[in-house]
Amino acid sequence: MSKQRIVVVGNGMVGHKFIDNLLQDPKADQFDIVTFSEEPRLAYDRVQLSSYFSGATADDLMLTSEGYYRDNGVNFVLNEKVTELDTANNQVVTSSGRVESYDKLVLATGSFPFVPPIPGNDQEHCLVYRTIEDLEAISASAAQSKIGVVVGGGLLGLEAANALKAAGLETHVVEFAPRLMAVQLDEGGGKLLRRKIEELGVNVHTEKATKEIVAGENCRYRMNFADGSHLETDMILFSAGIRPQDELARQFGLEIGERGGIVVNDSCQTNVDNVYAIGECALWSGRIYGLVAPGYTMAKVAVSHITGGDEQFRGADMSTKLKLLGVDVASIGDAHGNTPGAQSYTYNDEIEQVYKRLIVSADGKKVVGAVLVGDVDAYGNLLQLMLNDMDLPGNPAGLILPAGDGEAAMGLGVDALPDTAQICSCYDVTKGMIKEAVASGCTDMGAIKGATKASTGCGGCAALTKQVLDAELSNLGYEVKNDICEHFAYSRKELADIVRVKKIKTFDELLDSHGKGLGCDVCKPAAASILASFWNEYVLEDNLVGLQDTNDVFLGNMQKDGTYSIVPRVAGGEITPDKLIVLGEVAKEYNLYTKITGGQRIDLFGAQLHELPVIWKKLVDAGFETGHAYGKSVRTVKSCVGSTWCRYGVDDSVGFAIEIEDRYKGLRSPHKLKFAVSGCTRECAEAQSKDVGVIATENGWNLYVCGNGGMRPRHADLLATDLDAETLIKYVDRFLMFYIRTADRLQRTSVWLENLEGGLAYLKDVVINDKLGLAAELEAEMEANIANYQCEWKTTVESPEKLKRFRHFINSDATDSNLAYVVEREQRRPAFKEERIAAVELAD
Amino acid sequence: MSNWTTICKETDLTPDTGLCALLDGEQVAVFYSKKTGELYAVSNFDPIGEANVLSRGIIGSIGEAVVVASPLYKQHFDLKTGACLEEPEHTLKVYPVRLEAGEVQLQPA
Ligand code: SRM
Ligand SMILES: Cc1cc2nc3c(=O)[nH]c(=O)nc-3n(C[C@H](O)[C@H](O)[C@H](O)COP(=O)(O)OP(=O)(O)OC[C@H]3O[C@@H](n4cnc5c(N)ncnc54)[C@H](O)[C@@H]3O)c2cc1C
Ligand code: SF4
Ligand code: FES
Numbered sequence: 001m002s003k004q005r006i007v008v009v010g011n012g013m014v015g016h017k018f019i020d021n022l023l024q025d026p027k028a029d030q031f032d033i034v035t036f037s038e039e040p041r042l043a044y045d046r047v048q049l050s051s052y053f054s055g056a057t058a059d060d061l062m063l064t065s066e067g068y069y070r071d072n073g074v075n076f077v078l079n080e081k082v083t084e085l086d087t088a089n090n091q092v093v094t095s096s097g098r099v100e101s102y103d104k105l106v107l108a109t110g111s112f113p114f115v116p117p118i119p120g121n122d123q124e125h126c127l128v129y130r131t132i133e134d135l136e137a138i139s140a141s142a143a144q145s146k147i148g149v150v151v152g153g154g155l156l157g158l159e160a161a162n163a164l165k166a167a168g169l170e171t172h173v174v175e176f177a178p179r180l181m182a183v184q185l186d187e188g189g190g191k192l193l194r195r196k197i198e199e200l201g202v203n204v205h206t207e208k209a210t211k212e213i214v215a216g217e218n219c220r221y222r223m224n225f226a227d228g229s230h231l232e233t234d235m236i237l238f239s240a241g242i243r244p245q246d247e248l249a250r251q252f253g254l255e256i257g258e259r260g261g262i263v264v265n266d267s268c269q270t271n272v273d274n275v276y277a278i279g280e281c282a283l284w285s286g287r288i289y290g291l292v293a294p295g296y297t298m299a300k301v302a303v304s305h306i307t308g309g310d311e312q313f314r315g316a317d318m319s320t321k322l323k324l325l326g327v328d329v330a331s332i333g334d335a336h337g338n339t340p341g342a343q344s345y346t347y348n349d350e351i352e353q354v355y356k357r358l359i360v361s362a363d364g365k366k367v368v369g370a371v372l373v374g375d376v377d378a379y380g381n382l383l384q385l386m387l388n389d390m391d392l393p394g395n396p397a398g399l400i401l402p403a404g405d406g407e408a409a410m411g412l413g414v415d416a417l418p419d420t421a422q423i424c425s426c427y428d429v430t431k432g433m434i435k436e437a438v439a440s441g442c443t444d445m446g447a448i449k450g451a452t453k454a455s456t457g458c459g460g461c462a463a464l465t466k467q468v469l470d471a472e473l474s475n476l477g478y479e480v481k482n483d484i485c486e487h488f489a490y491s492r493k494e495l496a497d498i499v500r501v502k503k504i505k506t507f508d509e510l511l512d513s514h515g516k517g518l519g520c521d522v523c524k525p526a527a528a529s530i531l532a533s534f535w536n537e538y539v540l541e542d543n544l545v546g547l548q549d550t551n552d553v554f555l556g557n558m559q560k561d562g563t564y565s566i567v568p569r570v571a572g573g574e575i576t577p578d579k580l581i582v583l584g585e586v587a588k589e590y591n592l593y594t595k596i597t598g599g600q601r602i603d604l605f606g607a608q609l610h611e612l613p614v615i616w617k618k619l620v621d622a623g624f625e626t627g628h629a630y631g632k633s634v635r636t637v638k639s640c641v642g643s644t645w646c647r648y649g650v651d652d653s654v655g656f657a658i659e660i661e662d663r664y665k666g667l668r669s670p671h672k673l674k675f676a677v678s679g680c681t682r683e684c685a686e687a688q689s690k691d692v693g694v695i696a697t698e699n700g701w702n703l704y705v706c707g708n709g710g711m712r713p714r715h716a717d718l719l720a721t722d723l724d725a726e727t728l729i730k731y732v733d734r735f736l737m738f739y740i741r742t743a744d745r746l747q748r749t750s751v752w753l754e755n756l757e758g759g760l761a762y763l764k765d766v767v768i769n770d771k772l773g774l775a776a777e778l779e780a781e782m783e784a785n786i787a788n789y790q791c792e793w794k795t796t797v798e799s800p801e802k803l804k805r806f807r808h809f810i811n812s813d814a815t816d817s818n819l820a821y822v823v824e825r826e827q828r829r830p831a832f833k834e835e836r837i838a839a840v841e842l843a844d
Numbered sequence: 845m846s847n848w849t850t851i852c853k854e855t856d857l858t859p860d861t862g863l864c865a866l867l868d869g870e871q872v873a874v875f876y877s878k879k880t881g882e883l884y885a886v887s888n889f890d891p892i893g894e895a896n897v898l899s900r901g902i903i904g905s906i907g908e909a910v911v912v913a914s915p916l917y918k919q920h921f922d923l924k925t926g927a928c929l930e931e932p933e934h935t936l937k938v939y940p941v942r943l944e945a946g947e948v949q950l951q952p953a
Binding site for chain 2: 446486487508517518519520521523524525545548549551554560561804805808809810811812833
């Protein structure tokens with residue numbers, strides 16, 4: 001039997017998905033596939049397009065490769081537009097005149113950006129945002145511009161605004177409607193989004209209709225608006241919506257919707273039986289779907305129909321959750337409450353800038369829509385309630401109200417979801433599929449991702465996927481284990497107890513007595529940290545060195561090219577001019593990129609292994625100590641200048657910061673520890689965002705604990721007030737040792753406290769009231785640790801034996817030939833991939 | 845054919861750590877595990893982090909496989925086969941390695 005010939009017009013996200021699905025089909029060998037792409041490359045991830053501006057390359061974005069197509073016998077022609085279609089003779093003709101016949105034709109031509117018909121819209125720096133080539137043009141234009149305007153305040157417009165802002169332009173968004181993201185958000189949500197975006201420095205102009213674009217006075221262009229106002233700008237990005245690319249279908253007689261789009265039925269067939277349309281060019285039941293997930297479903301349906309299956313397209317949910325300019329936004333279902341009789345609950349916190357509106361059916365029983373801005377944690381729950389037509393719980397408002405202290409946010413148990421509930425919309429993964437994966441042996445997220453692809457697209461479903469996984473594991477009777485890894489059936493806390501109580505001094509002892517296998521990169525550094533917390537021996541001893549992360553082995557942070565950074569301790573951020581000069585001289589001599597860190601000290605980047613000891617020798621000779629920037633250990637004690645100079649300072653915050661830093665420096669712990677001391681309540685040292693924060697008062701010092709910056713910021717809690725220095729130190733000793741004994745691996749104090757049964761009140765009981773009768777023991781442990789302190793770099797540079805490790809090759813003095821640098825802002829930095837070839841040539 | 849090259853002495857090895865050797869212009873990461881008593885040698889270039897760093901990774905086991913974890917992004921490579929466990933499209937070259945009269949020796953892969 002001869003093969004059926006399938007021609008796919010357009011190799012975008014959906015066209016490629018179709019081909020890939022067809023290749024995976026058991027009947028794949030009955031088909032010959034040919035695809036034409038108007039673009040110069042095969043399909044890439046348009047959804048992640050903006051990451052191009054944060055360094056992703058065209059290669060990073062590719063969804064497939066020419067090799068993959070070739071290996072699977074898919075014929076492809078790039079840079080080739082299909083220009084004619086002859087459905088009577090089953091043929092297409094391309095821009096180069098090539099004629100191709102088909103048995104089945106699949107149109108996956110996507111859409112194109114709509115540019116409003118404004119006079120002057122066709123000038124050089126008037127651009128759109130759809131393809132990699134568009135992005136290249138935007139980058140080039142931005143480099144010659146100071147001000148940029150995005151026309152259109154929808155989802156894509158705001159993404160484009162983010163790109164312009166990141167490129168350093170003064171950025172404006174001009175929107176015709178009265179609010180941003182008018183399609184997805186209601187008035188309250190749009191208003192808050194606007195406020196947040198304006199606070200980020202993006203200028204928003206709503207209800208502006210552009211009349212014309214003319215030459216500007218101070219900038220390249222001037223946009224004149226219908227209301228008589230105007231705006232000057234150097235470039236303009238149109239992002240005013242998309243239009244289905246239906247040109248081919250329209251010209252050659254396929255049925256087209258009134259406002260565009262190729263009409264398809266539930267099998268994704270057009271009005272001509274053997275011609276299909278899928279993705280953004282297709283119009284199903286009067287709707288165009290401008291998202292990738294429905295397109296993927298259409299691809300699946302078309303493959304099914306062509307291979308004799310009976311899958312149908314039944315529409316798709318357009319709910320979205322995303323981060324726009326760093327602002328969390330989500331929209332579910334009928335966000336505008338247009339459903340007859342719909343009622344709503346609204347929560348609007350202007351202080352924390354959170355807006356949530358839950359729209360429910362007339363009878364108050366079902367979710368019909370929601371808008372979330374600023375806090376989108378409820379997205380997963382609300383979406384599932386709506387999609388599965390589930391009854392609302394007794395007090396629906398609880399779904400959007402913030403949780404009070406200590407209580408968990410109200411959720412719906414994932415157990416309540418039916419097996420058909422779609423958990424991951426990117427890959428159409430249902431709860432049932434995850435359950436099956438668990439039953440067939442997947443017991444962690446990595447395995448679930450591998451087996452089902454859930455949460456490997458936009459990632460929005462990760463939390464929910466994990467909940468289903470955990471619930472399923474416990475339903476199947478697995479204990480959801482806290483084991484540190486496959487080598488130890490103990491949590492970090494249990495291991496810490498074992499080490500402390502049994503006085504274990506080496507990893508081998510621990511592994512032989514309580515573990516199995518060889519250990520790994522999880523348990524080894526964890527054990528190293530525990531051993532160091534209790535016994536504080538030199539980390540490069542032969543029996544300890546193999547346990548450490550490379551950062552600890554070479555006493556510096558490994559950078560992306562394999563070189564290291566150097567961060568000497570600058571206690572309290574106080575440094576003499578002489579020491580500053582030493583740092584400057586060393587940096588200059590070794591050509592190290594130099595930067596002031598967020599921790600009030602100086603980081604010198606780009607030292608090669610063999611340079612580390614010589615550099616550190618100079619620094620140690622000049623009186624510097626290691627800053628432990630590489631360790632899970634005490635980092636810095638940030639200070640403000642305090643009473644030494646500041647007219648408001650009530651106490652010597654610098655002096656106290658130095659005292660504290662000297663006391664705890666190098667203390668190894670489950671995760672890094674950061675401190676700060678402020679001289680008065682103005683809090684210039686940001687002590688309330690630190691693991692340990694100290695603020696001077698008229699009567700002594702206030703002590704705060706368990707604050708965090710980073711990925712999930714948390715304000716510290718006030719542990720005790722008006723302490724004298726001695727009591728404060730005592731409390732900090734106890735607090736730190738209690739944390740070290742009981743925390744999980746890589747658990748910051750903030751998360752530790754949130755998981756500590758009894759919370760802050762319990763912690764006060766242990767630290768202040770000595771409820772466990774442990775205070776003396778904890779203080780003694782801290783004393784012992786401090787007594788064993790040594791500057792690891794001083795010990796290392798004085799030990800010829802240890803210095804042997806600091807060279808790239810054991811058998812040669814050559815250095816790593818793979819390093820390449822370029823100069824930027826007068827300092828060198830590692831070359832990016834695309835710069836490498838040029839940089840290597842330069843170096844030669 | 846004996847094309848073994850000596851790269852260092854047995855005493856230069858620190859148990860359960862790696863070192864990097866230059867063999868005919870190629871960078872080779874050599875590891876010694878005290879528990880298995882074996883030597884392992886793979887290419888030093890991390891194909892994912894794209895830097896010459898694997899000799900500086902932590903070694904250990906995953907199931908039966910003896911592995912090194914890249915110090916950059918922590919993917920694991922099987923020291924016997926060179927296969928990357930998380931991203932199977934990447935494989936490291938594996939070099940024959942032996943201990944001969946107190947010397948560590950390598951052969952080209
Ligand atoms: C150098 C520095 C950035 C800078 O140029 O200013 C920096 C650089 C790094 N930070 Fe940081 N952080 C630096 C200040 C901070 C701060 C600000 C501060 O300390 O006041 C924070 C937020 C405060 C906090 O930690 O609560 C911060 C939050 C993080 C986090 C997120 C931690 C969290 O709990 O969410 C990570 C990731 C981690 O540790 O897992 C991280 C990780 C890193 C790493 C280690 C990433 C890595 O693995 O390569 C970077 C290594 C730098 C190097 O090679 O030297 N860095 N990092 C700052 C060094 C301070 C210092 O002198 O030691
Ligand atoms: C910046 C940006 C961000 C986005 N973010 C998201 C998001 O977060 N979530 C989401 O779900 N969606 C997002 N989208 C939308 C998503 O990218 C589209 O839904 C998806 O790409 C549609 O796939 P498609 O194959 O239908 O069209 P496309 O990917 O546009 O592919 C169509 C291809 O066909 C080619 N073509 C057209 N006509 C012809 C012809 N006659 N001959 C040959 N080739 C032709 C085109 O050149 C194009 O390469 C985003 C889009 C952009 C631009
Ligand atoms: S925020 Fe910290 S970890 Fe992230 S890039 Fe900057 S320095 Fe590195
Ligand atoms: S919903 Fe996007 S990855 Fe699952």
